[in-house]
Amino acid sequence: MSFVLTQRTSQFNGIVPRSPEEAPHHVALPAPDMVEQRFSVPFDFPVYFTDGILRDPDNMVLRQAISRKEPGRRHRFAVVLDSQVAQADPTLVCGFQAYACRHADALDLVAAPLLVKGGELIKNDHHAVLGLQTMLHKLRMDRHSCLVIVGGGSVLDMAGYAAATTHRGIRVIRVPTTVLAQNDSGVGVKTAINAFGAKNFLGTFTPPFAVINDHGFIATLPERDRIAGMAEAVKVAAIRDGGFFEWLEKNVERLRSFEPQAMRWMIRRCAELHLRHIGQGGDPFEFGSARPLDFGHWAAHKLENLSGYTLTHGEAVAIGLALDTRYAVMTGLLPEVQGERLHHLLERLGFKLWHEAFELQDAQGRRQVMAGLAEFQEHLGGDLTVTMLDAIGCGREIHEVRHPMMNACIDWLRARNHARCA
Numbered sequence: 001m002s003f004v005l006t007q008r009t010s011q012f013n014g015i016v017p018r019s020p021e022e023a024p025h026h027v028a029l030p031a032p033d034m035v036e037q038r039f040s041v042p043f044d045f046p047v048y049f050t051d052g053i054l055r056d057p058d059n060m061v062l063r064q065a066i067s068r069k070e071p072g073r074r075h076r077f078a079v080v081l082d083s084q085v086a087q088a089d090p091t092l093v094c095g096f097q098a099y100a101c102r103h104a105d106a107l108d109l110v111a112a113p114l115l116v117k118g119g120e121l122i123k124n125d126h127h128a129v130l131g132l133q134t135m136l137h138k139l140r141m142d143r144h145s146c147l148v149i150v151g152g153g154s155v156l157d158m159a160g161y162a163a164a165t166t167h168r169g170i171r172v173i174r175v176p177t178t179v180l181a182q183n184d185s186g187v188g189v190k191t192a193i194n195a196f197g198a199k200n201f202l203g204t205f206t207p208p209f210a211v212i213n214d215h216g217f218i219a220t221l222p223e224r225d226r227i228a229g230m231a232e233a234v235k236v237a238a239i240r241d242g243g244f245f246e247w248l249e250k251n252v253e254r255l256r257s258f259e260p261q262a263m264r265w266m267i268r269r270c271a272e273l274h275l276r277h278i279g280q281g282g283d284p285f286e287f288g289s290a291r292p293l294d295f296g297h298w299a300a301h302k303l304e305n306l307s308g309y310t311l312t313h314g315e316a317v318a319i320g321l322a323l324d325t326r327y328a329v330m331t332g333l334l335p336e337v338q339g340e341r342l343h344h345l346l347e348r349l350g351f352k353l354w355h356e357a358f359e360l361q362d363a364q365g366r367r368q369v370m371a372g373l374a375e376f377q378e379h380l381g382g383d384l385t386v387t388m389l390d391a392i393g394c395g396r397e398i399h400e401v402r403h404p405m406m407n408a409c410i411d412w413l414r415a416r417n418h419a420r421c422a
């Protein structure tokens with residue numbers, strides 16, 4: 001059985017960029033000669049939930065996704081495949097070709113699937129973006145053609161960025177293959193690659209044409225990545241949904257043993273919460289300074305980088321959540337017992353809440369990770385806005401982080417980790 005969620009959002013959604021007149025110390029300015037331009041662009045995309053899009057050629061989900069706007073015509077499409085996903089399931093390449101033959105009345109697969117290396121390092125490789133764009137050019141893909149991207153969050157980001165900047169955006173069907181990509185990155189509206197040593201420095205806000213969350217892919221995902229993706233579920237539950245957080249606590253053993261039903265429900269609920277935030281949160285393209293879904297991410301992004309990307313995104317997010325939760329406790333925002341619930345849940349899911357990269361210092365003897373705060377602010381623009389917790393299920397924004405206090409929280413994480421390892 002397949003399910004579908006539909007995401008609707010609008011580019012402006014009532015957010016009006018700050019004008020000079022709103023500046024705190026304004027002087028009366030002469031009325032400028034101007035014509036005001038204002039419009040909004042509606043977006044909608046379905047998120048399908050299914051199992052084995054290619055296993056059964058009569059599974060209609062991929063066909064529906066590609067042809068959803070013009071069911072009456074034949075659609076050109078190409079496929080980019082995460083090489084490790086293809087390695088884990090050698091039937092995939094032929095599967096796409098067989099599927100296209102079976103649905104030849106509606107689908108025209110214009111080339112054999114292109115394999116690209118999976119994992120974070122593909123986001124550092126700008127030749128990969130150019131290689132994909134060269135292929136799109138050679139295949140004469142236009143803005144009504146579809147690029148189906150099958151892979152983890154890294155391949156989705158790299159190939160999504162390449163597609164978003166080709167003809168200013170060709171249609172993309174995302175087929176996320178990791179827990180993290182199915183419950184978080186794959187259902188979002190962003191693409192990015194890393195540049196100049198900064199994570200996600202080059203990127204776009206580009207909603208996908210459709211998303212297909214196929215549970216079958218989770219079966220081949222290595223254990224480390226299955227655990228890593230659950231950090232995003234803990235994150236969104238902690239800031240948005242106390243009931244979901246309790247469910248995670250109650251089902252931690254089932255999740256830890258990757259019981260399919262529990263994993264499916266966790267992924268679905270997490271995806272729904274992300275979709276709701278993007279569609280109804282009022283700022284889908286992050287024009288403001290706040291990014292509540294990036295709870296724990298200022299430290300996570302910096303730690304990923306400082307670890308030379310040996311820490312995965314999910315593992316780094318778990319550490320970032322643990323750190324900011326401790327900060328919330330130490331500053332009196334969050335009761336200690338609630339902080340302990342979050343730390344305990346992450347540990348029971350299998351996360352290590354410490355990394356040696358915390359010890360790296362700059363020339364002045366300061367922890368390098370602390371530079372992540374300024375980089376986070378620079379990436380957002382505007383005021384520093386960091387999400388903390390008021391209670392489990394309730395995020396709260398703060399605009400100032402006291403460095404000595406944050407350093408004490410890092411020391412606390414180190415001591416906790418040493419005690420657990422002793």
Ligand SMILES: NC(=O)c1ccc[n+]([C@@H]2O[C@H](COP(=O)([O-])OP(=O)(O)OC[C@H]3O[C@@H](n4cnc5c(N)ncnc54)[C@H](O)[C@@H]3O)[C@@H](O)[C@H]2O)c1
Nearest residue numbers: 084118119120152153154177178180185188190217220221
């Ligand atoms: N665009 C966004 O909004 C957004 C949001 C959150 C995270 N991200 C990005 O997502 C990336 C992390 O993505 P991820 O956690 O999915 O990891 P990943 O894409 O790096 O994949 C991890 C590893 O698993 C392999 N793999 C993927 N699916 C597999 C499968 N089904 N079977 C076997 N192997 C498989 C990959 O080849 C890779 O080696 C980071 O770069 C992060 O910044 C983006």
Ligand SMILES: [Zn+2]
Nearest residue numbers: 184232313317
């Ligand atoms: Zn994340």
